[in-house]
Amino acid sequence: MSDNQDLLTPIRDEITQVDQQLLALLAKRRGLTNQVAEAKIKSEKPVRDQHREEQLLIKLIKLGQTLGLDPHFVTQIFHVIIEDSVLNQQALLAERANPDSAQPLNRVAFLGNKGSYSYLATQKYFSRRPGELLEIGCQSFNEIIQKVESNQADYAVLPIENTSSGSINEVYDQLQHTSLSIVGELTHPVKHALLVSGPTDISQIKTLYAHPQVFAQCSHFLAELGNIEVKTCDSTSAAMVKVSELQSDKVAAIGSEAGGSLYGLTVIKSNLANQKENHSRFIVVARKAVNVPLQVPAKTTLVMSTVQKPGALVEALLVLRDNNINMTKLESRPITGNPWEEMFYIDVEGNVTDGPMLNVLEQLKAITRYFKVLGCYPSEEITPTKVAAASALRDEIN
Template sequence: MANEELAALRVAITETDNELLSIIAKRQQLTNQVAETKIKHQIQVRDQAREEQLLIRLIKKGQEIGLDPHFVTKLFHVIIEDSVLNQQSLLAQRANPDASLPINRVAFLGEKGSYSYLATQKYFARRSGKLVEMGCKSFADIIATVESSEADFAVLPIENTSSGSINEVYDQLQHTRLSIVGELTHEINHALLVHQDVEVGKIKTLYAHPQVFAQCSHFLAELGNVEVKPCDSTSAAMLIVNELKSPEVAAIGSEGGGKLHGLRAIQSKLANQKENHSRFIVVARNPIKVPLQVPAKTTMIMSTVQTPGALVDALTVLKENGIAMTKLESRPINGNPWEEMFYVDVEGNIEDGPMQKALDALRSMTRYFKVLGCYPVEEVSPTRVSVASTLTDK
């Protein structure tokens, strides 16, 4: 009797879930119509005052029908983020009709299961066209694959919240003709992956990408006498463990990626920082145009003259034009001892007046200057509401 009641309830839940999916799909269709209106009337994608009012109303409505305010807030943060990203994607496609391809050939580090593979899947899920995955063994190979027109795009990790900047990618950007056309942030959850269940203390050899070892240094220190063997990618590490089928070897990578290679996770969240994220950039042979309604980021590189305060003077140009800098990275210039190339990320669109003014000034005062790309900001900050504004009268 109990099993029959449970089965009936599960059928009802399944029907309700299907209704929820249909309603969410209908909402997405409506937000696409909103995007069309914004394109027509040159309206900004985000209206955070409107988002705040929406959240307050929904939280109060949720309280009236017995829903937890935190649950409602979390749910609609996800829905609003999805709506914003879909609208930005539609606007970008309309502004760059020649960039929409029936097939997107994308180069990335490693094979199926690598973090770059997962980031590629995430980014191109919102883009039209069939995705063709092209795994590569090195960052240089990735760049070369796009430069030679074998691939249309490349997805490259640029920095991590735990291990910092990925210098090899910055060095590749210094010499490539490619342009940055997009970015995304992807959560990194390192797990200990094995072919068969085993106690952690019995593992003698670990395989992973060098960046992964750097991000999990505290965990490695706790393991003690374990041999670490660097691999070209996390997916390469998984392949080795799958082939060896030994209880004494393990890989470090994503749990989802491990499943693609027949591995299981026996421990997770291994990174030094529990909130571990990597930022990836997307590059292509040609730059894109970012509509002014879409929040944009611009990346540039420059080398300043060898005089005291030259870098400060260059950065002051940004401040004078009201442009926020989000990243400053320096890398040595090959063949020029003690000279550095500076990579700068700023919030702004190269089509905007203040940005154009700042770029003109920087070109005139630096030894070398180049815009690597202007692209949509993919990080959607959640709209906050005050607790007092959500309280309902009793």
């Protein structure tokens, strides 16, 4: 062992001890926030108090500066901690509002197998829910829906849109014909990487395997490659399995680094998506709707078709405006068997048990040909609390 290594070992040991202490403190903090959630259930206070969050961040940034820590660094760390706290509190409140939904085993259907983005999203979502997780990999969106409808699965996790490639129309089409309810959502970062089974160079690769949505999200990268064969797979995990089986330096898959590691694949190029901030939004569906406590920010997804007259859609959207309901998504899909007619899917911020949303539901039912609530569910889009600029904070300290 070298002299440098002798010097590094005690320092690294001390860092390990500090890391362990940090983990213990984070666990303790999470336990305290769960106690906060219990108090909010009794007092019926909202989960988020952004004024308190802002004041907390300002104090922590100031304290961090006295300890030589950069304000941006402190802000980033506590944004993650606050998000974790909010999501855990929301999950606890939702669990208490739906006591019949808690079960020892959650059977969840998703696209692909271990390593697919849907698999990773499933792991993320159910990590905050009680009960063991039974993973049910499927090869199509239709199969996923059927698993839940036939009681072979309790939940399904479905990708609904991506920041790069847009809406996933096939999922919207499935929602037209199912009685399942949307009970949850999550947004998951999608970081595409070029995965190979052994030592190789990009110039040697002749064939690429990936899901069609992945190819769409990485179209700029594919254009740079030039003459290369692309082969579509049912899921990113299927693409990774194929490359792992072939064991050739002339083939590669596009998928996540975490997924690739499950199949012994290595990354030779990262960040392949057209948009570097690439995220997919997933919905969670089940046979039974859930109750969302009013303390928890909620979303509601509606589907409707309007009467065939000029301005009918505008009239429907004005109902949202007049009731001060914010629309976050509007998607149109053709109605099967009715040429030139559209079904409109709308996501709004609101709870179906709240007064303004009840007014919206009544008014829309009265002016549409077809109207249905696809689900009301907790919103898991946690907007980071904004604080004053770091320079302003420094002025306050000085």
